[in-house]
Every structure is written in structure tokens, then in C-alpha cells.
Amino acid sequence: MRYLVTGELMKRVDQYTIEQIGIPSLVLMERAALAVFKEAVNHVKQTDPVWVLCGSGNNGADGIAAARMLHISGYKVLVILAGKKEKGSSEYLTQLSIAEKTGVDVVEGFSFKAVECSLLIDALFGVGLDREILGGHLEIMKSITGCRPEFTIAVDIPSGIHSDTGQIMGAAIPADVTVTFGYEKLGTMLYPGKEYSKQVIVADIGFPPESINYVKTEYFTFHKADTALIPKRPAYSNKGSFGKVLLVAGSKNMSGAAFLSALAAYRTGAGLVKIFTVEENREILQTELPEAVIVSYHSSDAEKKTENFEQLLIEQCEWASVIVLGPGLGQADYVKNLVESVLANAYVPVIVDADGLNTIASYPELTGYYTDNIIITPHLGEMARLTGSAVELIKKHLIQTAREYADRFGITCILKDAVTVAALNDQRTYVNSSGNSSMAKAGAGDVLTGILAGLLAMGLEGPDAAALGVWLHGLAGDMRKKKYGDYSLLARELADEIDIILKEQMRE
Numbered sequence: 001m002r003y004l005v006t007g008e009l010m011k012r013v014d015q016y017t018i019e020q021i022g023i024p025s026l027v028l029m030e031r032a033a034l035a036v037f038k039e040a041v042n043h044v045k046q047t048d049p050v051w052v053l054c055g056s057g058n059n060g061a062d063g064i065a066a067a068r069m070l071h072i073s074g075y076k077v078l079v080i081l082a083g084k085k086e087k088g089s090s091e092y093l094t095q096l097s098i099a100e101k102t103g104v105d106v107v108e109g110f111s112f113k114a115v116e117c118s119l120l121i122d123a124l125f126g127v128g129l130d131r132e133i134l135g136g137h138l139e140i141m142k143s144i145t146g147c148r149p150e151f152t153i154a155v156d157i158p159s160g161i162h163s164d165t166g167q168i169m170g171a172a173i174p175a176d177v178t179v180t181f182g183y184e185k186l187g188t189m190l191y192p193g194k195e196y197s198k199q200v201i202v203a204d205i206g207f208p209p210e211s212i213n214y215v216k217t218e219y220f221t222f223h224k225a226d227t228a229l230i231p232k233r234p235a236y237s238n239k240g241s242f243g244k245v246l247l248v249a250g251s252k253n254m255s256g257a258a259f260l261s262a263l264a265a266y267r268t269g270a271g272l273v274k275i276f277t278v279e280e281n282r283e284i285l286q287t288e289l290p291e292a293v294i295v296s297y298h299s300s301d302a303e304k305k306t307e308n309f310e311q312l313l314i315e316q317c318e319w320a321s322v323i324v325l326g327p328g329l330g331q332a333d334y335v336k337n338l339v340e341s342v343l344a345n346a347y348v349p350v351i352v353d354a355d356g357l358n359t360i361a362s363y364p365e366l367t368g369y370y371t372d373n374i375i376i377t378p379h380l381g382e383m384a385r386l387t388g389s390a391v392e393l394i395k396k397h398l399i400q401t402a403r404e405y406a407d408r409f410g411i412t413c414i415l416k417d418a419v420t421v422a423a424l425n426d427q428r429t430y431v432n433s434s435g436n437s438s439m440a441k442a443g444a445g446d447v448l449t450g451i452l453a454g455l456l457a458m459g460l461e462g463p464d465a466a467a468l469g470v471w472l473h474g475l476a477g478d479m480r481k482k483k484y485g486d487y488s489l490l491a492r493e494l495a496d497e498i499d500i501i502l503k504e505q506m507r508e
């Protein structure tokens, strides 16, 4: 697991380390600058022109220190100061004084045109950026990016990217590499900041582990080693040992979503998967996935809410150890009865997706059935319908939107986008770092619900299953992309990749 921080949390880590632990600010800064210097020398020769754009805060101070290291090592470096010197932080003034005494070339402002820059070190704004960039700062950013530096290293975070949301604050400087300090910032994990940051290197500059415990960040992501969280399968077991997944899914002419979700639940390790669907789907699903148990109903009975239908549905809910509600249900009138009955009769984890969510959006009173057993998996459009907010606004505030909705109802909300975030019902927030655009395909969401169901069926706790499921789903996409590229992925192949991930996991 990797901790992530907002700008504010990072400042508190700095502060704690400096004030409580006693490591001087300039010592941290020296290590930060050294990390930037080490990256810089990988990209230029001593004769290449290097520019270091510096703001007047501590991000700028990092930049000046890195410039001094390059200068002492014989590189051709020019420090460009933006903003007012006299407003500079004390570290900035110290670094500037050292740079001047060591003979570093320093200019104030930027007035040259059509000159070459082999490497730009961007130290204009770090986590201190807290408002829209205007005036002189905006001008200098435009002029410098207009010179098209061959390679850019961002110090801590690309200048102009908000460290909490990844949003562009008026303008931003795109980087080829971002050297960030201590912990990765949310702003480099979320789009468009993720794209501006490109490759992110997290440099250890000496923050002691207690500093992150002290600030108690709720944000985290996973990496490869975290697949170890997948429950082991003991030898002395049977199909009942690994949980029973009930999929309430599919409608007339829509069986694909139910199939994909069921397949993924089995591939992830569930012992038994049952699909509760309309009679019209019985044959096709039995043919496509004979391993699944099919229980069917007539939509007319669901519409009338007949006693037999209710009884049948209650029996399925009692049988299940986890329920998926929604894939391919459609939006016919009877679906409301179906969704309501499942929500009312389920006492196990329920993953609500797709038309399950659209139904709740159409009948908001159904949120009255939400319990801490509920995991919802909306994409942006579904989230917009649930909250009444515009997609564009949600996109800009992914974490905040998911968090607010999850907290309001005490549920887990997995908000799916190019970077999926999961506001867990134990207050932690997972920000996904796996996955790629080849997964933007029909059916990929159904595979996710199946993976989540499989993990829950095997006994993983709701919040852990939610985060791990999202991670595995993206990892499957990344593995597939490595083998076959960007374009041709089919959703079912994600389920096949899960198979390979689990096999590797067993080997380790």
C-alpha cells in the first residue's frame, strides 16, 4: 500500500518533521534538491543549456538549490526568478544568497525569445499553489513553455496543477518527469495532473514514518505486492467454502452483462455463481456459462409483484453471501419492484451497478434501503443521475463527489473514471493507479462487479474488497495491454487476465 497526500497534509508532514522531530527545513530541502539534481544529470550534457524556473516559495528554493548543484558540477545553468524576490520565503532567500555566492547565473523575469533550452527544471509552484494563476506568473509560464524545452523535470508537482484535485489553475507546465518528495500527491494521480506529471518519481528525503502516522492520511493506492491481500484457498475446502454470488442481472435481449459479471466472479475465485434473470435469458446463459446456476422469473410477475415472485426472490437473497444488483437489468417498469425487493431483503454485501443505480436515481426514496453493506459502482453519467450534478463538475471533483455521497449514506462508492476512486465506508479513500484507456469498452464495468463479488464471496471485508477489486481490474487491463496493445481488448479478456494474476500470486 502507498500513502497519498493532499497539499495540506504534505505541509503538515513537513511541519511535523521540522518542528517535532527537529530535522531542519534546509536539510530536507538539500535532499529534495539532490533528488532533482540526480534526475537532471540523466537528461543533459554539461554543455546543454539548463533553465531553472523558480517561484518565491520553497518550491522555488528547491529549484535554486538544484541549480547550484548543477552549477558546481559544471553544468550550464540559468536560474529564472518569477515573482517578487522580497516576498520570498526565508529558505528561498537563503538559497538565493548561496547561489549568488557560488556564481550561479540568475535573472529576474523572462524576456528572451527563440532561445534553446535542453532541460527545464520547473520550480515555480509546488504544493503552495492555492489560487488561479494570473498576471506576470501566467505570462512567464506561457513564454517559457512557448520556447519548447526539450525535456522538463517538475519539482514536486508540475506548476499550475492543484495538489489535491489535479486540476489546472489557469495554466500548467507539462513535465516529462516529476520528482516528488516523500509521498505522492493526489494532484499527480488525478487527471489532468496525471498527464502533466508523466512519470512520477517519489524521492525519499528523510521524512520519518511517524510523520505520516501523525497526519493520518485517508488516501492510499495499491501496487503489485498488494495482490497478496487476495485470500488464500485452503486445500481442505469445497465450493461452499468460497462463497455464493447471486447476480440479479439481465433482461430480454440483454444477457451479456450478466454473463461477464458471472464469468469474472468465477475467475476471481467465487465457489458458486447463480444468475437470477428473466426467463428469456435462461437458455442463452446456460449455453454461454454452464457453470452458473440459472434461476429465472417472468417480468410480468415482477411487475405485478406476485407472491410467488417475491418468495422466489427472498429465497435467492437468503441463499447468497454476496449480491450483484443491476448489470443489464434495463429500465422497464418492473425493474423498480425488483431492485426494491432485493434491497429490502438482502442482509449480505450488495454491489449495485448500472440499471440498479439508474433505478435508484429515478426513485430516490430507494436510498432509504442503503446500509453499510452497500457498494455502488457508478460511472460519471450514473453518478450525475444519482447526485443531480453535472458530469463536468463531477469530473473535476472526483474524490469529493464520491466521498460526499458515501458519507451521506454510510456506503462505499466506487466512482469509475480514467482514474477510479473509491470512497470506502471506513473513511479511507482509495485512488486507483492501475488501468488504461484500452479498458474504456462496453462490458468492462460488468467484469468489475464480478471481481468485486468474487473477492467479497471469498470473505474479504467490504472496503478491502472494493479497493483491491478496482486495483485488480486495472491490473488485468494493464497486463492485456502489454500483450496486445491499446485497441482490441474485449471485456471478457479482463476476466481471463485475472486468472493469470491469481496464478502468479499462487506462485509467489
Ligand SMILES: NC(=O)C1=CN([C@@H]2O[C@H](COP(=O)(O)OP(=O)(O)OC[C@H]3O[C@@H](n4cnc5c(N)ncnc54)[C@H](OP(=O)(O)O)[C@@H]3O)[C@@H](O)[C@H]2O)[C@@H](O)CC1
Residues within 6 Å of the ligand: 014, 015, 018, 025, 026, 028, 029, 032, 055, 056, 057, 058, 059, 060, 062, 089, 124, 125, 126, 127, 128, 129, 130, 131, 132, 133, 134, 137, 155, 156, 157, 169, 181
Ligand atoms: N521545509 C519544507 O517545508 C519543504 C518544502 N519543500 C518544497 O516546498 C514546496 C512548498 O513550498 P511553499 O509552501 O512555500 O509553496 P510553493 O508551492 O513554493 O508556492 C509559493 C507561493 O506561491 C504563492 N502563490 C500561490 N498560488 C499563487 C498564484 N496562483 N499566483 C501567484 N502566487 C501564488 C503563495 O504565496 P502567497 O502569494 O500566497 O503569499 C505560495 O506560498 C513543496 O512543494 C516542495 O517543493 C521541500 O523542499 C521539502 C521541504
Ligand SMILES: [K+]
Residues within 6 Å of the ligand: 059, 122, 123, 124, 125, 126, 154, 155, 156, 157, 158, 159
Ligand atoms: K513545480
